[in-house]
Amino acid sequence: MKILATNIGERKEIDWKGKKVTTGIFKYPTNQPIYLNVEEVKGDSICDREHHGGIDQAVYAYSVKHYDYFKELYPDLKWEYGIFGENLTLDDIEETKVHVGDTYKVGEVILEVTKPRYPCMKLGVRFNDMKIVKQFWNTTKSGVYFKVLKTGEVKKGDLFELIQTDTTKPTIADIYLQKKKSKFS
Structure with missing residues (x-):
């Protein structure tokens, strides 16, 4: 595995159908490590500490x-790395x-796999379509959260060594799939 992009986002407050929503899901590639x-991730905004960030979701x-x-489902969306809120x-x-x-060892960093990411309404906000939340649930394309065992910098091009x-x-x-089954049964 190789890093194609490192992404961070700022705290953003948007109006979603008349409701104020604060989110950090709008992440974009950076050219810096x-x-x-x-x-x-240093410099990345986390607005919902209950569901994002922390030791097991760093x-x-x-x-x-x-x-x-997902591009097939949303062909008119402007596709950029970070669109799923990934770092x-x-x-x-x-x-x-x-x-x-x-x-995994990634450059000087050591990462441990902890859990999948479960979609929330903020993914719908990012896609400007709440259908993405159910579509995301209906796959196993959840992405992966990591715990940081050894801190440090990573950059585009760094390899993941198991x-x-x-x-x-x-x-x-x-x-x-276990979580999906318990959530929707």
Whole structure:
């Protein structure tokens, strides 16, 4: 796996159908390395600390391969890296093959896979269409949250080197589907 883009966003307040919404989901690529800290990406705005950031959700990564699926559903959208609110856009991360606890070395940083990302209404705000939330739920293209075991900078082009895996642990897709089943049953 390789980083195609490092993305950060500022706190943004928007009017969504007459309601004021504060969000950090509008992330855009940066040309500078980004610093992955223990609970967040330095310089990236997190507006909902209950569901984003923190030790187990410090960094969010998403596969560019998943973009193609959603581009078919939203061909008129302006597609840019970071559109899913990810800090790291990767060339390929497959939720059905990544296990909770998998550990990667990325440059000087060490990251551990923790959980999938569950969609919320702010993804709908970003896409300007709430249908994306259900469409996102109906896939296993959730992206992956990481815990930062060793802090430091990462940049576009850095490679993910798998240093530890335990295939007896559930995959990110397994966890995602369990949550979906409990949420919608």
